[in-house]
Amino acid sequence: xxxxxxxxxxxxxxxxxxxxxxxxxxxxxxxxxxxxxxxxxxxxxxxxxxxxxxxxxxxxxxxxxxxxxxxxxxxxxxxxxxxxxxxxxxxxxxxxxxxxxxxxxxxxxxxxxxxxxxxxxxxxxxxxxxxxxxxxxxxxxxxxxxxxxxxxxxxxxx
Amino acid sequence: xxxxxxxxxxxxxxxxxxxxxxxxxxxxxxxxxxxxxxxxxxxxxxxxxxxxxxxxxxxxxxxxxxxxxxxxxxxxxxxxxxxxxxxxxxxxxxxxxxxxxxxxxxxxxxxxxxxxxxxxxxxxxxxxxxxxxxxxxxxxxxxxxxxxxxxxxxxxxxxxxxxxxxxxxxxxxxxxxxxxxxxxxxxxxxxxxxxxxxxxxxxxxxxxxxxxxxxxxxxxxxxxxxxxxxxxxxxxxxxxxxxxxxxxxxxxxxxxxxxxxxxxxxxxxxxxxxxxxxxxxxxxxxxxxxxxxxxxxxxxxxxxxxxxxxxxxxxxxxxxxxxxxxxxxxxxxxxxxxxxxxxxxxxxxxxxxxxxxxxxxxxxxxxxxxxxxxxxxxxxxxxxxxxxxxxxxxxxxxxxxxxxxxxxxxxxxxxxxxxxxxxxxxxxxxxxxxxxxxxxxxxxxxxxxxxxxxxxxxxxxxxxxxxxxxxxxxxxxxxxxxxxxxxxxxxxxxxxxxxxxxxxxxxxxxxxxxxxxxxxxxxxxxxxxxxxxxxxxxxxxxxxxxxxxxxxxxxxxxxxxxxxxxxxxxxxxxxxxxxxxxxxxxxxxxxxxxxxxxxxxxxxxxxxxxxxxxxxxxxxxxxxxxxxxxxxxxxxxxxxxxxxxxxxxxxxxxxxxxxxxx
Numbered sequence: 082x083x084x085x086x087x088x089x090x091x092x093x094x095x096x097x098x099x100x101x102x103x104x105x106x107x108x109x110x111x112x113x114x115x116x117x118x119x120x121x122x123x124x125x126x127x128x129x130x131x132x133x134x135x136x137x138x139x140x141x142x143x144x145x146x147x148x149x150x151x152x153x154x155x156x157x158x159x160x161x162x163x164x165x166x167x168x169x170x171x172x173x174x175x176x177x178x179x180x181x182x183x184x185x186x187x188x189x190x191x192x193x194x195x196x197x198x199x200x201x202x203x204x205x206x207x208x209x210x211x212x213x214x215x216x217x218x219x220x221x222x223x224x225x226x227x228x229x230x231x232x233x234x235x236x237x238x239x
Numbered sequence: 240x241x242x243x244x245x246x247x248x249x250x251x252x253x254x255x256x257x258x259x260x261x262x263x264x265x266x267x268x269x270x271x272x273x274x275x276x277x278x279x280x281x282x283x284x285x286x287x288x289x290x291x292x293x294x295x296x297x298x299x300x301x302x303x304x305x306x307x308x309x310x311x312x313x314x315x316x317x318x319x320x321x322x323x324x325x326x327x328x329x330x331x332x333x334x335x336x337x338x339x340x341x342x343x344x345x346x347x348x349x350x351x352x353x354x355x356x357x358x359x360x361x362x363x364x365x366x367x368x369x370x371x372x373x374x375x376x377x378x379x380x381x382x383x384x385x386x387x388x389x390x391x392x393x394x395x396x397x398x399x400x401x402x403x404x405x406x407x408x409x410x411x412x413x414x415x416x417x418x419x420x421x422x423x424x425x426x427x428x429x430x431x432x433x434x435x436x437x438x439x440x441x442x443x444x445x446x447x448x449x450x451x452x453x454x455x456x457x458x459x460x461x462x463x464x465x466x467x468x469x470x471x472x473x474x475x476x477x478x479x480x481x482x483x484x485x486x487x488x489x490x491x492x493x494x495x496x497x498x499x500x501x502x503x504x505x506x507x508x509x510x511x512x513x514x515x516x517x518x519x520x521x522x523x524x525x526x527x528x529x530x531x532x533x534x535x536x537x538x539x540x541x542x543x544x545x546x547x548x549x550x551x552x553x554x555x556x557x558x559x560x561x562x563x564x565x566x567x568x569x570x571x572x573x574x575x576x577x578x579x580x581x582x583x584x585x586x587x588x589x590x591x592x593x594x595x596x597x598x599x600x601x602x603x604x605x606x607x608x609x610x611x612x613x614x615x616x617x618x619x620x621x622x623x624x625x626x627x628x629x630x631x632x633x634x635x636x637x638x639x640x641x642x643x644x645x646x647x648x649x650x651x652x653x654x655x656x657x658x659x660x661x662x663x664x665x666x667x668x669x670x671x672x673x674x675x676x677x678x679x680x681x682x683x684x685x686x687x688x689x690x691x692x693x694x695x696x697x698x699x700x701x702x703x704x705x706x707x708x709x710x711x712x713x714x715x716x717x718x719x720x721x722x723x724x725x726x727x728x729x730x731x732x733x734x735x736x737x738x739x740x741x742x743x744x745x746x747x748x749x750x751x752x753x754x755x756x757x758x759x760x761x762x763x764x765x766x767x768x769x770x771x772x773x774x775x776x777x778x779x780x781x782x783x784x785x786x787x788x789x790x791x792x793x794x795x796x797x798x799x800x801x802x803x804x805x806x807x808x809x810x811x812x813x814x815x816x817x818x819x820x821x822x823x824x825x826x827x828x829x830x831x832x833x834x835x836x837x838x839x840x841x842x843x844x845x846x847x848x849x850x851x852x853x854x855x856x857x858x859x860x861x862x863x864x865x866x867x868x869x870x871x872x873x874x875x876x877x878x879x880x881x882x883x884x885x886x887x888x889x890x891x892x893x894x895x896x897x898x899x900x901x
Contacts (some may be wrong), residue, residue, distance in 0.1 A: 117859040119537035119564060121530070192766040193806070193813045200798045200815050207795035 083147045095151045098141040105134035161223060164216040168209060175205035271349065271376040272399065275426055278373045284431050287422055288882065290377065291438060293370035294322035294418055295454075299445060299523055301326030302452045303578075307415070312442060314433050314458045319380075321419035328387030329416050331405060340405045342383060346375045346396060371418075375399045377427075378420035386413040398423060435463055441525075441882055443467050447476035448523050448576055473506040473574045480518075481572050484510040487622045492612055496604040502578040503601060505536065507571060509626055514849040514858060515568040518884070519575040521582045521592045527884040528585075528866075530592035532577050535601030540567050543609040548624045551617075565855035566630035567623075575601075673847045675760075675840055676703075681788070681892055682710035684838040685757065688786045688896035689714055695754030695784070700743055700775060701761040705731030707788075708757055715755060721746065743771040751780040759788040762824070763805075763814045772828040782901035785830060788894045791818050797876040804864050807857040808848050818893065830897035837893055844886040862886060 085091045112127035142151070150157045150166040153173075157166045183198035275282050279289040291312065301307040307326035314320050330341040337344050349372050375381050376399030385392040389412070394405040422431075435458050446454045446467035453468040469475050477491040487509040496503035519526045519533050526532070541564045548554035548562060577597065585591040613620035675681055685707060694716035699708025702720035704727060712718070720731045720738035731738050741747040743765070756775045762768040775785055792798040795817065802815040816824070818835075825833060844865065848858045865878060865886045877889040 113860070113863055114856070117856060117863070119534045121534050196814045197799075197802060199820075200802050200817075203795040203817060204799050 085144065085148050091145075091148055094141050094145050098138055098145060098151050101134050101138040101141060105131045105138065108134065161216065161219050164212055164219060168212045168216065171205050171209040171212060175202050175209060179205060271373050272426065275373075275377055279377070282427050284434060284437075285882070287427055287431055287433060288437055288441070290374050290420065290422060291320055291322065291433065292441065292882075293374050295442070295445065296523060297370065298322060298324035298326065298416075299449060299452070302449060308451065309453045309455070311455045312438070312457070314435070314438075314460055315419075316460050317421065318432065319419055319421035320433060321417055323415060323417035325413075325415040328385040328414055329383070331385055331387060331392050340394075342385060342392075342394065343401060343405065345371050346381070346383065347399060347401065348372055372399065374418075374420060377423055379423040379425070381418065381420040384417040384419075386411050386415050432460075435461065437881060439465055444476075444518075444525070444883070445523060447471075447473065447479065447574075448520060450475075473504045473576055476574050477506045477508050477572055480516065480574070481508055481510055484512055484572070486510050487570070487626060488619050492609070492619070494605055494608045494612075496600065498600065500580040501600065503532075503604070504576045505573065505605065507573040509623060510570045510572060512570045512849050513851050513853075513855075514570070514845065515855055516572045516845075517568075517575065518573070519577075519592075521577045521579065521584070523576075524584075525882060525884070526584075526590055526592050527880075527882070528591035530585075531594055531598040532575055532592055532601055535598035536573070536575055536605055537564055537568065538598075539602045539605035539609065540564070543606045543613065544624060544627060547610060547613040547620055548628070551620070551624070553621075553624050553628065562624075562627045562631055566627045569630040569855055570626060577601075672850060674842050675890065675892070677706055678840060679710075681838055681840055682707065684836060684892065684894050685759065685786055685788055686710055686714065687836065688784075688834065688894060689755070690784050690896075690898075692754050692784070696752075697755040697757065698748070698753045698778065699731075699735060700746070700756055700758045700771075702731045702735065702738065703727055705734035705738070707759045709734035711755075711757065719753070743774060746774045746778050748778045750777055751783075752778045754780060754783050756783070756785045757787070758785075760790060762787070762789065763816055764809070764812055766813045768814060768824060769828065772824055776828045776830065776899055779899045781899055783899050784896060785825075785898070786894065786896050787825075788892055789816060789821055790890050791816055791821060791893045793875040793891050796874065797872045800864065800868060800872045801876070804861055807861050807864075808850070808853050810852070810857075821893070821895065825895060825897045829900065831900050832896075832898040834896045835893055837891060840890050840892055841887050842890050844888050 085094075108127040108131040112124040112131065115121070115124035115127060145151050146157050149155055150170070153166050153169045155166040155169055156162050179198045179202040183195045183202065186192070186195035186198060271278050275286065279286045279293075295310060295312065298307055298310045301324055302310070304326075307324045309325045311323045312320070313323075329345060332341060333339065334341045334344045337348075375396050378396070379398060381396040383392075383394045383396070389410055391408050391411045391413070392405055393408050395402045439456055442454050442456050442465075446452055447469050450470050450472040451468075453466070456465045456467070458464070471478070474491045474493050491506040491508040494503075494505040494507075496505075517529070517533060517536070519529055521530075521532065541562070544567050545554065545556070545562055549556035554560050554562065577592070579594070579597070581594075583593050585593055613623065689711065694714075696717050696719070697708060697711060697715040698719045698721065699705060700721050702708055702722050705720050708718050708720055708731075717737065718735045720728075720735040721741055721743070722728050722731060722738065723740065723742055725740070728738050728740055739747055743761070756779055758775070762771065765771055779785060792801045792815065798815055798817055802812075805812050805815065814820075822833060822835075844861065848861055853861075865880060865888070868876075868878070879887050881887065
């Protein structure tokens with residue numbers, strides 16, 4: 082078992098990952114506005130910082146993947162595992178998260194936002210299907226290679 | 240025989256030799272056919288047009304150097320295109336280091352051309368020098384004809400390779416170059432062909448940017464022909480762009496900046512529209528994504544207008560009042576053309592310029608000049624400033640209104656005020672505000688669903704101008720209409736028999752009153768659309784028919800993206816229905832016998848978003864959403880971005896027919 086397991090640092094790494102991921106997306110959004118408003122230097126700064134933010138978030142993930150996916154706690158690292166984790170979070174988003182958010186918005190009378198969340202529910206469902214199809218293909222490829230007696234690229238799987 | 244004539248208003252000549260020694264070689268050509276997108280942007284229709292532009296740009300460069308006054312573009316029936324100019328002719332003498340004719344070097348070696356040595360051309364579009372050799376590499380046949388030094392020369396090529404030596408085919412007193420090429424169908428899809436409209440628009444644009452140059456365009460496939468020659472230059476270009484608009488001042492504001500190695504021409508005119516239309520060019524290349532030159536212009540406009548507004552007492556700057564860039568750009572049509580020696584661009588298709596010095600130079604000069612013009616012409620100044628202040632006020636009022644709407648929607652799910660606002664704003668130029676509104680084929684798609692009832696009594700609900708109902712004329716009995724706004728009621732009375740005022744949430748009609756109800760593109764705007772649908776069900780007689788048209792996403796892949804586009808255009812949108820949602824909405828109300836047909840219609844976004852419902856930021860964001868549409872969206876949702884920057888979107892119209900059970 083990894084030394085990170087059960088420690089507060091694991092939680093902190095998850096927090097750091099979420100914060101950094103949020104930073105990247107906010108900066109890319111801000112960059113577009115800066116471009117529109119005629120501040121290309123500011124736009125470039127936001128883009129450069131977002132690029133660093135991706136590198137930072139990747140760094141957090143490098144540690145986190147020793148335990149598992151920060152979103153689902155499922156093991157991640159190799160492509161089939163990553164696909165399973167991605168499918169799991171997409172399933173949760175489309176069956177629990179977004180329907181609940183849509184209900185909340187509707188309860189508060191924000192019907193346009195409720196419809197936005199409903200749209201997300203369907204988008205996520207479509208994503209889930211794509212990911213599942215891709216997983217089936219990866220599994221098939223892995224099985225074929227196993228039968229041939231070697232793992233992809235000759236790398237051992239453990 | 241040698242002639243020395245040049246265009247009547249052609250600029251001064253570069254006084255140096257243009258011969259084989261002017262051609263510099265940088266590298267080979269192998270990769271182009273393998274990776275054409277890297278050199279011409281793409282291998283779709285835009286890439287095809289790029290080939291023509293490379294040739295025309297070369298001719299324009301030759302005219303700028305003072306040697307060419309006529310350019311002729313011909314599209315042949317066999318899919319080939321030829322571009323001819325009356326310039327000096329590509330050099331044909333033996334290249335000193337290559338040992339073959341210079342024209343052969345230019346056509347077969349990547350990064351070869353007369354533009355790598357600064358003295359051959361002062362300003363040039365084709366600075367990367369990949370143009371001619373790329374074009375050659377991507378053509379399955381190419382014929383070069385040169386008229387130079389009293390002789391006519393000819394050479395043939397295929398797929399970038401020489402297929403015969405350069406031959407002298409006779410004497411001539413003509414001068415110039417003609418290249419006839421056929422795009423290789425192994426590179427470009429065979430179904431692709433040159434678009435007359437796109438090329439004509441670009442050639443017209445070039446002739447405005449280069450007054451005095453005469454461009455003829457002959458499409459032998461269709462027999463269409465056009466000649467372009469404008470002496471009015473950039474201000475004339477503005478007047479052409481604004482020909483259908485209501486302008487605030489008759490003469491465009493013109494600003495010129497001349498410096499060694501830099502010529503900038505700017506013309507601006509404000510209109511009563513809402514869109515911002517800045518077309519920018521660097522050495523004739525349309526910089527669709529702007530860049531430092533456009534940034535400099537925007538900064539200067541904001542500063543100059545604010546300074547003038549403050550010093551003339553129109554604005555209370557001391558209280559922190561400020562007119563934003565957005566408000567100044569609202570309704571502005573502007574053409575900004577830069578000619579410079581060493582432009583640097585982002586990407587091979589050169590759509591954004593990055594030279595930092597441009598921003599400062601344009602910013603300083605425009606600020607100074609515009610302030611001088613505004614101070615000298617108080618009438619013009621008042622119009623420009625009042626226009627911008629009005630925009631500021633409208634923007635603040637719109638924000639307050641949407642805040643009010645948000646608060647109220649918590650109290651009552653069906654706010655009459657929302658509904659009033661939704662439809663109370665559509666009277667002005669209604670039919671010009673989008674292509675779809677009065678499109679005959681789309682209207683016919685609705686009529687197609689009409690059942691075999693004998694002259695049914697019809698209600699067009701939320702009828703707007705009444706076009707949908709009126710399209711059923713002759714096939715239905717009495718045509719009733721319903722709308723909420725007095726302007727629309729007045730308008731639709733010219734098309735329908737009886738129009739009442741009222742809301743679709745409480746139709747002012749008895750149960751079972753109609754045989755047919757029609758409606759188009761309304762339900763997505765309404766909170767709780769179930770209620771209007773059940774009202775429609777109520778007023779239909781048993782067995783009666785409801786025909787309704789609605790724009791729907793192509794699938795879940797583009798739904799969220801379309802939601803964002805539509806919401807930015809129309810902040811009061813409530814639903815982005817997907818096909819199954821809409822079916823559920825109709826069947827859930829008790830309707831049966833559902834049939835659906837699809838009609839796809841191209842819509843120009845630029846027209847559609849030019850409305851006061853949205854803001855300048857949102858208009859820009861809508862364009863951004865198209866420019867950066869996710870791959871997932873592009874795979875299902877067709878749209879195109881033309882070289883002019885205009886965006887055309889394909890809208891998926893779904894027309895449903897249902898019946899109330901008999």
